[in-house]
Amino acid sequence: MTASTPGHRSEPTHRLEPGHARRPTIHDVARDAGISKTSVSRYFGHERALLSESMVQRIEAAIERLGFAPDRLASGLRGRRTGLIGMVVADIRNPYTVDMLHGAELACREHGYSLLVCNTDNSDQLERRHLEVLHGYSIEGLVVNTRGRNVASLAARREAGLPMVLVDRHIDGLDCDMVGLDNEQAVTLGVSHLRDQGYQRLLMVTEPTDGISSRKARVEVFRHQAHAAGLSAEVQQSPQERIDPDWLAATLMQWLRAGGRPGAIVCANGVITLAVCHALWALLKTPFEQVGVLGIDELSWCALVGPGITTVAQPVDDIGYGAITTLLNRIRGAPGKAEITTYTARLHARGSTTLKTT
Amino acid sequence: MTASTPGHRSEPTHRLEPGHARRPTIHDVARDAGISKTSVSRYFGHERALLSESMVQRIEAAIERLGFAPDRLASGLRGRRTGLIGMVVADIRNPYTVDMLHGAELACREHGYSLLVCNTDNSDQLERRHLEVLHGYSIEGLVVNTRGRNVASLAARREAGLPMVLVDRHIDGLDCDMVGLDNEQAVTLGVSHLRDQGYQRLLMVTEPTDGISSRKARVEVFRHQAHAAGLSAEVQQSPQERIDPDWLAATLMQWLRAGGRPGAIVCANGVITLAVCHALWALLKTPFEQVGVLGIDELSWCALVGPGITTVAQPVDDIGYGAITTLLNRIRGAPGKAEITTYTARLHARGSTTLKTT
């Protein structure tokens, strides 16, 4: 049996575990520098201006000596700032999401924030679960890119004062900033390119628009612009969020058979572009000689497939970066109504929209 | 003008802001249920077995009434469990990283952990910065997939007792579990496929191997297996981590010109496959009729390019999932030496490795 000292302070166990040396605290720094912990706290907070020159130097020396780094959890507990931003995305494997995440991560890094990334795999239930988890970590702000079926949960957090930014899609009933593509401009760019190339029949393929604003906008603008350009236009929505290859094959085949005048397919986003390419590949020997293809969203491999796939590229990286910028402004207390920030798309014209006059 | 201005203020600001109702604490629940906070804490901790049936019911009712959710920061501060896992990746836009992240996120979700994702964009300095940040959040474990140039920083955390798992690549001097591909099996699979198809000259293209174990292993096994199969083998390393298209074009051209016997290019990973395809596309009219191509890493578009690109696919999703599983075991205190877990690859044979007898 150990003969422990009679004092009422027993030694904390974790100090005894190998390699688990207690990390220095603000207190240790203060003692080492011969000052009060408040001053050390001020050094790391936004009140460094209050400190005298000699104080700053002594603090820095002590920090250096002890290898001190502040505990963000403790700091987040007492103060308001956790430095944590939540990001809820519907599909982390979607190229759009990846690029957006890349931009967002960069912006966070530049401003001293860290990203708590949550993937819902398109499940509404998982989205709710993730929102609860993020709430538990007292995130300072939230970036949302999901189907928007949980308006209630989101609105609750929003009204509780949580800064929030939607990416790509607006959600009805959520008074909240949004950052995304100028769908009007993007689709118009695509359709007029197809018209200029001489296509006369257009088909847009998309996932179910449900309530998703960007999808609805693309369909709407597509119909309107095609009509204005005197082109016949058809829209096919997948019955499921996840594209069924059989459905797609049947749909495309039917549209192709009905042909006569030269036609082109407009893919509403990158995921659709991939699915359509796979379908055409299975259906036709030489797809792009019989039908034009234009995709919204640039993908790394678009130049490689057949004669190259024409795309309307959105600056996804910038959108992710912009989402964080917008969010940080709100976190810092920027007042005013919810704002919508849109970015413009650029056309990458390639062989898939060169009309072959057979 | 707004009534709320940041700055000095006698009243705590956040209680006045609209919608900033103080969130309920464990204390509130206890009072509402007429019991002590300790019991409520036990309910959420791993000591629910201690509680009587009636106690559990009263707690649950109170939680329901108040909409209580525990504060993870506070809980992490006093206890050891933060529920946070750090993930440091070299390139978040690499398809490998994305799939790995997907698997890891799933595993975390299933076990009640959350991921703090850090992208270093291949910068050693950023990696160090990120490690410091993660340390500040008292992460319970760390998943690392980087170049491994910061052995010192990593080893320090490791020796301080931080559970850690490396993904894809082992780092010398870091006594730490690793999860990745069975490179021996994967490359052997690829090379024997090429031999069976009748190719006689092989070229492997890779980024600089530096100290990266998986790259070194692939090169080594490639050389060995090609030799064993009686094939001529050459390896070209990009001078930079980021592939320079001009360098690649020149390198490939030189190798192609030196030809005679039918040759095939082995791309050491997905990023290389993309670059090689772009290069061949620019160089040759009908690339795959003149040279075979095989890529390590399956990519969504491999079936679409030319006659389809043959790949050796690694189960990246499983690797990410496995990394978290391994990490959690260590977090729970699994003892023993560092272990290496490898997954086996599968061949996707496509047209790019069908030898054309001209």
Added chain:
DNA sequence: ACCGATATTGGGAACGTTCCCAATACAAGT
């Protein structure tokens, strides 16, 4: 009826910060 187990429960003291307020120092104004 008493003693010692064995279940439950509760009361505080941590955890490492930030924030409020008070205290000190020195210069300037009257």
Added chain:
DNA sequence: ACTTGTATTGGGAACGTTCCCAATATCGGT
């Protein structure tokens, strides 16, 4: 000299948990 002000600095009480230890209740066994 006596306020008044303006920089600095420090002390202690939060923040919302978990953990240690003590308290109470229950139950056999003697």
